[in-house]
Amino acid sequence: MGSKAQIQTVKAEFLDPSLYEDSSLSGVPRLSRGTLVGALSRAFDLAEGRKPGHAQRVAYIGVYLASDLWLEPQRIEEVFFGCLLHDVGMAAMEPVAPPGGRGLRFWGGARRSPEHPPRAAAGSWAEVIESIARHCESGASIARRMGFPETVARAVLHHHDCWDGSGRPGALPGSQTPLVSRIVSLADRFESLLDTEASPLVVRKSGPRLVEEMAGREVDPDLAARMADIAGRDDFWLGLYDNDLGAGLMALNYGGILAREELFDFLGVLADVIDVRNAREEGSGRRIAELARRVALTCDMTERRADLVKVAALLQDIGTLGVPARYLRKPDILSVDEMAAVQMHPVYARDILGEVPGLGAAAWWVGCHHERVDGKGYPGMLEGSEVPMEAQIIGICEAYDALTSDRPYRRALPREEAFDVLRGLSGSRWDPYVLSRFESVAGPFEA
Structure with missing residues (x-):
């Protein structure tokens, strides 16, 4: 003492x-599902060792993209919840870090830099892949138990699936997954790539190129093209780096x-x-x-x-x-x-x-x-x-x-x-x- x-x-x-x-x-x-999940998603960030607000930023990106595609309100709401809940499965487990821990690597489907290593015990690559698969499956189950529609649960399940069919064991080619799932997958990958950049100015400049590099391999090429266009807009970046981003998302009161x-x-x-x-x-x-x-x-x-x-x-x-x-x-x-x-x-x-x-x-x-x-x-x-x-x-x-x-x-x-x-x-x-x-x-x- x-x-x-x-x-x-x-x-x-x-x-x-x-x-x-x-x-x-x-x-x-009186609280809406959107308000609660918007705030509690910060706990899912903790579980994966992410920077606070990761899930909220993914939700912002996903909702912006879905709105730019003029999707119907119900689909936009499903994108919102799929993005906030994409890592809820980490709440039931502990991540496994890739072996070595050096250089750029895929961690949870996104390249991670040495500056932001996952807070986890090191394991083999087989254990890493198994961990990714388990947290997707666990997350989908949790979303269902929380009462969210199957579209949201599937978005959580497939958010690490790549467009070319690679990723977790049992991954589906992107063309076979629902549009909501593809949007959540792209939003998560895009935010994770931005997380590796030290300066917002660098991020603003490299954003379109980063998303174009994922097209056709990791993510839907049509969505990637639209996201690259969005990444060239000033209003998108101003919203993403707004200090009141979380409050703005919760104020949408999605979910009733x-x-x-x-x-x-x-x-x-x-x-x-x-x-x-x-x-x-x-x-x-x-x-x-x-x-x-x-x-x-x-x-x-x-x-x-x-x-x-x-x-x-x-x-x-x-x-x-x-x-x-x-x-x-x-x-x-x-x-x-x-x-x-x-x-x-x-x-x-x-x-x-x-x-x-x-x-x-x-x-x-x-x-x-x-x-x-x-x-x-x-x-x-x-x-x-x-x-x-x-x-x-x-x-x-x-x-x-x-x-x-x-x-x-x-x-x-x-x-x-x-x-x-x-x-x-x-x-x-x-x-x-x-x-x-x-x-x-x-x-x-x-x-």
Whole structure:
């Protein structure tokens, strides 16, 4: 633990007054699928080790191209979701880096430079190809579970297929894939090529040439010709590098407004995916969220406030997508560097949820759910009343589920032993009031 001055500095950096939306009447805002996926796509970027905003930039490129082709609104919307979700399969796994790690190489269908290597353990080329295929197939399955149409799922499945039929095992020649799939594939490749260039001015100059080089081999030659023309337009580049790009995409409100139960189910699918990637029993995220909602009600919160706690609990570990899965699954004690990486996940989660309009309070709670009332938690070393009650509720429900579930490093504890462990942390990890409210709910809930 650092000095008092160092701790205060960390707190000052972590505490953000804009995240305090602490009205007791606040609840879950009305959100569209497009708004949610637009913000949460940043987690998929983390999972693949991409620069933040990769999926959003791919969506911008895809929607621009689809609109320039005068596609009907439904097709444009499918392109939008296919682009945002193209790497959602990475949320369920960890990428495998190509062997050697030097020079330009194909990684996920796009040439990657040494300046932006994938954050992954090295493997053989066969393992790389298998990883690409698995994340396409997994992503398509996740898109279906989220309720998106088959056109979107197929776009995710085929986004690494090349026009000439090469790519992942089972790839189809481009002429046999739907137009939406071909647009998503081109948008992803184009953005990935731009990502290797250091300067926007260089990108502006080389963009048309880069896309023409892919024509007929990697991508649809007709689409490549249209994209090369688009890449010569100033308004395209101004939009691509707009600081408000993400907000503009979310404001489209594609996919319709989600009703209460639809929202819980939608986020529950993502919670299930995070469970699988982190080697937890699928469904633990949903259990934690429902238990947290019940505890919140017992703490005299309104139904709307308790619903917001449930939303936060469903997404509490979305930040773990920015942590190598091998750290999260490690059966041994973590090294100092590994522990430091793991302790960043609440910050990642806070920043991702903070992008969603109306979820500022939930973002703050998720960012604090590993804080302790004795000031020894992370990442902000908050203490006492600085730790929101909602964050403590989420944290204690997560801890209980972890104690009563099998983990790589130990077997599940019986319920009474788990309660004893939690009671031993009263006044240090948890506020005694929150612990007592939890105990009043957890027994009947689990019965």
